[in-house]
Amino acid sequence: MQRLALRMPNWVGDALMVLPIIDGLTALNIEVELLGKSWLADLFSGYNVTTFNIPPQLFKAQQEYKRILAKDVVLFTNSIRSAAAASLANKNTVGYLTVGRSIFLTHGLKKAQGLHETEYFFNLAAYAVNNIFAKSLTKKPEFKLKIGQNSVKNAEDILLSNNINANYLVLCPGATGHGVNGESKVWPYWDGLIKALIKQKIALIACPANNEIEKFTQIFPREVKILPGVNLSTYAAIMQSSKLVIANDSGPLHLAAAVNAQVLGLFGVSSPKRVAPKNAYILGELGKWPLLSQVLQALKEYL
Template identity: 25%
Template sequence: MKLEFYQAEIGQAPQELHQTIPNHLRQRGAIIRSVNWLGDAVMTLPAIYKIKQSLPPNAPFIILCKKNLASFWQSFDWVTQVIAIDHKHVKRRETELIRKAKPGFAVIFPNSFGSAMDLFLKGIPLRIGRGGRARSLMLNRRLPGFYRSPGEDTNHQLKEYLELAYISGGQGWNDHFEPAKPQINSEKLAELGYQAEANTWLNIAPGAAFGPAKQWPVSHYAEIANWWIAQGGKVAILGAPGEETVGKEVHDLSPQAINLVGKTSIPELMHILSGSKFCVVNDSGAMHLAASVRAQGVAIFGSTDPFATGPLGGRWKIVWTKPECSPCLKKICPLTENQYHCLSSASPEMIINELQSLD
């Protein structure tokens, strides 16, 4: 299955959900409890930006997030302050910062009990999120819990986040947000072998934090890299810390590419992706990050569903062969025969054809 120039379907704005925030609380600003994974954080951007737009110009807008996402949120100049969580949950240091900021309301994007607890009893008058998971008593404005069923998605996951923005005073029902302005170290990137050159770089991201059921075969990535290099282009292998093994495996098969896996910060990764001619990526944080900086390319899906988690932004072709068992939303393929067929059945030739159609 191929989706010609993927466009996210987010349905119609449910006007009955829209609520306002009392003006005296809007004046005090908002604190947002961010989701914990990079790809999910990117998908929340349009909704979080709409909450920001609903505030008076000088009202504080604070992001509370896991430490590994702090540099991501600091890349957006419409964010006033980032409070990084050093441990699993909010401790004394973060509590003091929250109490000092005195936000008028909080919007909690993750669905976990702990994320609601992070902003409970912190002196915040209005706490907004989804119910369920024994957390309803910690919220005083809420939507029903959100649960996915494999193969039944008819709208992008962004719809879930926009609904939260809607009951938090946000306006608009689209995927627009003001883009990042990442701070980068050009000298460091040059030492790693990367220098921006227009229409030159094919950036590939062979890893996926979710698990192997999202990872297109290493040999296929190497074949794509070698094809691009043979055309006179350059290839960068990208990925987060923890994905070094898969990066090395691709580099061993395509030694002329540069291997940057685990060597760049999130802002540096955003900068490199924004300079791509094309990207080839799994359904991963790198895919969502590339889309957020308006890159273009091919995204390969296997166990997951592009209708629910496809890229938001840029020009993208989706390759999803969609065997009977897909989407299963599992991290590890349960089949004993023809394992990961949903991924291996997408051939390098298919991806090359899609890239050529983008040019």
């Protein structure tokens, strides 16, 4: 059995960009092991993959790498530490040649410039598959996150218990991380948008992460149904059944796009050309947020 371990990105949105690679490896009958954050097991519960939680501490990470069956690891992370942990566990490593990492890479690839993040990831995986297995990795033009039946059932039960019908919008005003100059990735006109949507008597829901519950409770009026404690796969199922998802450049934006939900993405700090899902409708650009009037005009296509 041929196996390949993928050290996944540390952000949900980036991890979803690896989906075409997982599909491509499966088509080549290569068994996949996913390494990274603990939420990988839930996010990819619809796939026949093994997941491993890699701790941030170098020694503990090294010990976890020793547990995996694959001899070869593709590193979608760019840190020296992630490469060192795999290398010190006697794994063959494949990664981009960022500063200081070459000593820990069995196969290093120079990173091209100006590509979408999905292309960066795919190029590295294709390079690895060619060098390790002498095979060609192919990518389907479209891909979709597989959701397990348990997650679909959980989503249905949550919506039913909260009297939410099929015509609902999912609001995702949170965003982790910042721009290169420390700017917030949160669109500045959420308050006005929510007031406008409430006037139209549209069912609105929000599914905050555990660290967002208090903030969401404070900023949302009672007309927005807050559904806390929803795991990623169930969240994906809720989005898939929605009328529309509105999100900042964030994990939820990519999660909604990955299940082919109708998505309106709001950009102003990061570059849509580099990171936006290709099947989402995007407003804004690097350095320029969309106005509230522009977002309301775009919503007429969906409501």
